[in-house]
Amino acid sequence: QLHLQESGPGLVKPSETLSLTCSVSGVSISSNTYLWGWIRQPPGKGLEWIGNIYPGGSSSYGGTTSYDPSLKSRVTISIDTSDNQFSLRLTSVTAADTAIYYCASLFLPRNAVANWFDPWGQGTLVTVSS
Amino acid sequence: QSALTQPASVSGSPGQSITISCTGTINDVGSYHLVSWYQQHPGKAPKVIIYEVFKRPSGVSARFSGSKSGNTASLTISGLQAEDEADYYCCSYAGGFIFGTGTRVSVL
Numbered sequence: 001q002l003h004l005q006e007s008g009p010g011l012v013k014p015s016e017t018l019s020l021t022c023s024v025s026g027v028s029i030s031s032n033t034y035l036w037g038w039i040r041q042p043p044g045k046g047l048e049w050i051g052n053i054y055p056g057g058s059s060s061y062g063g064t065t066s067y068d069p070s071l072k073s074r075v076t077i078s079i080d081t082s083d084n085q086f087s088l089r090l091t092s093v094t095a096a097d098t099a100i101y102y103c104a105s106l107f108l109p110r111n112a113v114a115n116w117f118d119p120w121g122q123g124t125l126v127t128v129s130s
Numbered sequence: 131q132s133a134l135t136q137p138a139s140v141s142g143s144p145g146q147s148i149t150i151s152c153t154g155t156i157n158d159v160g161s162y163h164l165v166s167w168y169q170q171h172p173g174k175a176p177k178v179i180i181y182e183v184f185k186r187p188s189g190v191s192a193r194f195s196g197s198k199s200g201n202t203a204s205l206t207i208s209g210l211q212a213e214d215e216a217d218y219y220c221c222s223y224a225g226g227f228i229f230g231t232g233t234r235v236s237v238l
Contacts, residue, residue, distance in 0.1 A: 116181035
């Protein structure tokens with residue numbers, strides 16, 4: 001059974017880099033039937049897609065990435081196959097980046113597009129404050 | 131990319147049916163048959179209840195159903211129950227992903 005768990009600092013200073021890890025169990029992160037994604041939710045607000053990574057393809061990040069245009073200049077998602085996990089880096093953070101950060105998987109149907117997030121990790125709250 | 135538009139709140143009595151709309155544009159909901167819906171109880175992670183407009187994952191109640199017409203997708207909850215009280219979000223594939231603004235469902 002696929003299970004995801006986020007980990008990382010709960011407090012980050014403004015202008016610094018937010019770094020989170022999502023540990024995956026139940027399937028190899030190198031599997032070609034899943035994509036891996038990050039979504040965030042500011043306190044009391046809605047869900048925001050951050051980006052995805054697919055293990056296939058050649059990339060220094062371990063896979064092919066796709067990011068929300070509004071965050072693209074600050075975001076990096078990468079895969080660590082040795083620890084079966086994937087990571088999120090968000091640079092130059094401000095108070096607006098305070099949110100619960102969720103990792104999730106996307107199943108890749110045959111000859112189709114991965115288009116729904118399931119399952120999700122429990123989420124981790126990251127606060128940006130000095 | 132702007133968030134998909136959902137009503138802020140919808141309410142109903144136990145046993146009734148309610149429908150939540152999710153309005154996008156020709157560039158997202160209107161172009162792809164790839165809309166999913168998520169249920170989020172307070173303090174919990176979202177859970178998918180509908181994918182690819184109308185498909186239900188294993189274990190999700192048949193009281194949840196989805197549809198789409200033009201640029202608007204809809205989620206219907208039939209036979210409303212107290213446990214359905216939660217926030218609901220739509221999401222459309224559009225190259226990347228766009229979530230809806232969210233709808234708080236209250237059971238009166």
